[in-house]
Each structure stands twice: as C-alpha cells, then as structure tokens.
Amino acid sequence: MQRFQELEVWRTSHQLTLNVYGLSRGFPPEERFGLTSQIRRAAVSVPSNLAEGAKRASRGDYARFLNISESSLAEVEYLLLLSGDLGYARQDQVQPLILEADRISQMIYRLRAKVAHSETVDGRRSTVDQ
Secondary structure, three states: OOOHHHOHHHHHHHHHHHHHHHHHOOOOHHHOOOHHHHHHHHHHHHHHHHHHHHOOOOHHHHHHHHHHHHHHHHHHHHHHHHHHHOOOOOHHHHHHHHHHHHHHHHHHHHHHHHHHOOEOOOOOEOOOOO
16 A cells, blocks of 8 residues: 555645634634534544555455545535534635535545455456445
C-alpha cells in the first residue's frame, strides 16, 4: 500500500477537515459538545480512516476502511446541511463544503472500487468481501 500523504483524496479530505474546523468555530457556544463536536469528529474520521486503511496488509481491510471514510463523509454532509438549516452557518459557507464532500465521496468510491477489484499476482481477477 502507498503512503497516505501521497493520496490526492487524503489531501483533499484533510483540507475539508480544516475547513470544517474553521466553519464550526462560528457555531454557538452551547453547541460545543453537540453539533460542533460531532461534525469535527466526523470530518476527522474521513482522512484518518484513509490513512489507517492505506497501511492495512490486506486489500479487504483497506476497502473496509475506505467504506468507513465514505460513511463518515456522508455524516459530514448531513451535519453541514443541518448547520445551515439551523442558521449556524450561511448557505454560501456550507454549500462549497458540501460540493467538496461530494467530490471526495466520488474519489473514495473510485479508490475503493479499484482496491476491491484489483488484479491478483497471477493475473486472475479477485474481489474483496465488503
């Protein structure tokens, strides 16, 4: 497996995480242990699972960590929508992050498909249980 820092999807999701932290600084103080904490944990989970998965010995493990990243990203998208609907962030702040999350989701999906359906050493196709 390759170093996670070399993955464009990791770099992009890391930047999204930094942006989520920046956005959530403006959330109300009473949300410190609620929405602020939840959206930050979900955002951190995306690049964290990409990094951890990249170091797994088997492609099956790697694919599972990529799926966890996808799931966490879906949570981030929802929490961004919620923060806008609650008026904690303006739509012009939330919408670009949602679009970026969607782009990252597509990147993770393609990487997971590639990992899960990669060629074996002897040239036969191999699929990984997910």
